[in-house]
Amino acid sequence: TRNGGAGIEKALSNQEDLGGDRGMTDDIFDESYCEKEGPKPARRYVWRNIILMSLLHLGALYGLWLIPAAKPVTLVWGFLCFLLSALGITAGAHRIWSHRSYKASLPLRIFLAIANSMAFQNDIYEWARDHRVHHKFSETDADPHNATRGFFFSHVGWLLVRKHPDVIEKGRKLDMADLKADKVVMFQRRFYKLSVVAMCFLFPTLVPWCFWGESLRNSFFLPAILRYVLVLNATWLVNSAAHMFGNRPYDRNINPRENRLVTFGALGEGFHNYHHTFPYDYSTSEFGWHYNFTTAFIDLMCLLGLASDRKKVSKETILARKIRTGDGSHNG
Ligand code: ST9
Ligand code: ZN
Ligand code: ZN
Incomplete structure (x- = not known):
C-alpha cells in the first residue's frame, strides 16, 4: 500500500503524522477508494469556458506585446499585484483554508480573502473543497485535476469540461464544517462576483490610470489581464508539471x-512530493525560506502577532519517511 508502515513514523512523533490536531484530516490520501468499473463517462465540453479562457489568454499575449510601451512603475505595480494575488492562493486558500496548516487572525484572514478575490480562482470554499478531494483521492476519477489524464487536462482542461461524477460524489462527503464556520470564507463566497470585478479587474487597472497617468489600455492589459493569466498558469503548473517532472525524495x-x-x-x-506526503506542514517543504516566499510571509505574520500555531513535521519523521519510501535522490 502507498502508506504502509506509517506506524513507524507515528511512534516517532505521535500527533504530527496525520496532522490530526488541525481539526480536519480530509486532505489525507484515502486508499480505500476504488474507481468504478466500466467505461468512463463521456467528456462534455463547456464551450463558454473554452471561449472565455481563449480570449483571456489572447488578452495576455496582447499584454506581453504592450510591455515596452508601459511606464516602468506600471510593471512594478503589475508585479506587486502578482505577489498579492498569489499570496491569496498560497498563504490563504491553500495553506490556511484547504489544509489548516497554521492559524490566522481575523485581520489577516480578511486581507487574504481580498487577495484571494484578486486571484479569481473560484471562491475560497470551492477552491478548498476541490483541493481536499485532490489530496484525498489524488490521481483517481475523484481528483478534479487527475494528472493521469495528461498534462493539458491537469493544467487547464479540467476547467473546460464537466467534472467526473465521482469528484462531486466524494466532494459532498468531505468535512467542510471548519470553512462553513469561518465568517470570512462565507462572506467572500456570498459576494464573490462583486469582489472579483473589484479586486481582479478594477483595482489593478484604476491605480496606474489614476495615480501616474498610465493609459487605460496598458493599465488593463498588464496589471489586470496579463498578471491574472500569469498567476493562473503558475498555479496550474503545480497540478500539471509538478505532478510529472521532478524527484520524489519522500515518496x-x-x-x-x-x-x-x-x-x-x-x-x-x-x-x-513533500506536500502530498505531509499536507499539513505549513511550509509545504522541509527547507524553510529557501525558494519559499509564502513561508517567509507566514513567518513574518507570526512575528507581527497576526498568525500562530504553524504545523511543522519534525526532521526525524521526514528522515524516517525518506528512508522508508523515498527515491533516494536526497542522499547524494
Ligand atoms: C482556477 C482554479 O483556476 C485553480 C485551482 C488550482 C488548484 C491548484 C492546487 C495546487 C496546490 C497549491 C499551489 C498554489 C500555487 C499558487 C501559485 C500562485 C503564483 N465537491 O462546478 P460545477 C458541486 S478557477 C462537492 O458546475 P460541472 C457544485 O457545488 C479559474 N461538490 O460542476 C454544484 O452543486 P450544486 C476561473 C462539488 O457542471 C455541482 O457540483 N474559474 C464539487 O461539472 C456542479 O458544480 C473558472 O474557470 C466538489 N469538489 O462544471 C470556472 N465540485 O448544483 C471553472 C462541484 O448543488 N469552473 N460540486 O450547487 C466551472 O466552470 C465548472 O466548475 C466546470 C465544471 C465547468 C469546471
Ligand atoms: Zn497535487
Ligand atoms: Zn495542498
Missing part, C-alpha cells in the same frame, strides 16, 4: 514531484 510511490521551476513561479508551492 516514490506517488506522482507529485519536487519541481524547482514550479516552486519559483508559485512562491514555494512546487515541493509537491
Whole structure:
C-alpha cells in the first residue's frame, strides 16, 4: 500500500503524522477508494469556458506585446499585484483554508480573502473543497485535476469540461464544517462576483490610470489581464508539471514531484512530493525560506502577532519517511 508502515513514523512523533490536531484530516490520501468499473463517462465540453479562457489568454499575449510601451512603475505595480494575488492562493486558500496548516487572525484572514478575490480562482470554499478531494483521492476519477489524464487536462482542461461524477460524489462527503464556520470564507463566497470585478479587474487597472497617468489600455492589459493569466498558469503548473517532472525524495510511490521551476513561479508551492506526503506542514517543504516566499510571509505574520500555531513535521519523521519510501535522490 502507498502508506504502509506509517506506524513507524507515528511512534516517532505521535500527533504530527496525520496532522490530526488541525481539526480536519480530509486532505489525507484515502486508499480505500476504488474507481468504478466500466467505461468512463463521456467528456462534455463547456464551450463558454473554452471561449472565455481563449480570449483571456489572447488578452495576455496582447499584454506581453504592450510591455515596452508601459511606464516602468506600471510593471512594478503589475508585479506587486502578482505577489498579492498569489499570496491569496498560497498563504490563504491553500495553506490556511484547504489544509489548516497554521492559524490566522481575523485581520489577516480578511486581507487574504481580498487577495484571494484578486486571484479569481473560484471562491475560497470551492477552491478548498476541490483541493481536499485532490489530496484525498489524488490521481483517481475523484481528483478534479487527475494528472493521469495528461498534462493539458491537469493544467487547464479540467476547467473546460464537466467534472467526473465521482469528484462531486466524494466532494459532498468531505468535512467542510471548519470553512462553513469561518465568517470570512462565507462572506467572500456570498459576494464573490462583486469582489472579483473589484479586486481582479478594477483595482489593478484604476491605480496606474489614476495615480501616474498610465493609459487605460496598458493599465488593463498588464496589471489586470496579463498578471491574472500569469498567476493562473503558475498555479496550474503545480497540478500539471509538478505532478510529472521532478524527484520524489519522500515518496516514490506517488506522482507529485519536487519541481524547482514550479516552486519559483508559485512562491514555494512546487515541493509537491513533500506536500502530498505531509499536507499539513505549513511550509509545504522541509527547507524553510529557501525558494519559499509564502513561508517567509507566514513567518513574518507570526512575528507581527497576526498568525500562530504553524504545523511543522519534525526532521526525524521526514528522515524516517525518506528512508522508508523515498527515491533516494536526497542522499547524494
Ligand atoms: C482556477 C482554479 O483556476 C485553480 C485551482 C488550482 C488548484 C491548484 C492546487 C495546487 C496546490 C497549491 C499551489 C498554489 C500555487 C499558487 C501559485 C500562485 C503564483 N465537491 O462546478 P460545477 C458541486 S478557477 C462537492 O458546475 P460541472 C457544485 O457545488 C479559474 N461538490 O460542476 C454544484 O452543486 P450544486 C476561473 C462539488 O457542471 C455541482 O457540483 N474559474 C464539487 O461539472 C456542479 O458544480 C473558472 O474557470 C466538489 N469538489 O462544471 C470556472 N465540485 O448544483 C471553472 C462541484 O448543488 N469552473 N460540486 O450547487 C466551472 O466552470 C465548472 O466548475 C466546470 C465544471 C465547468 C469546471
Ligand atoms: Zn497535487
Ligand atoms: Zn495542498
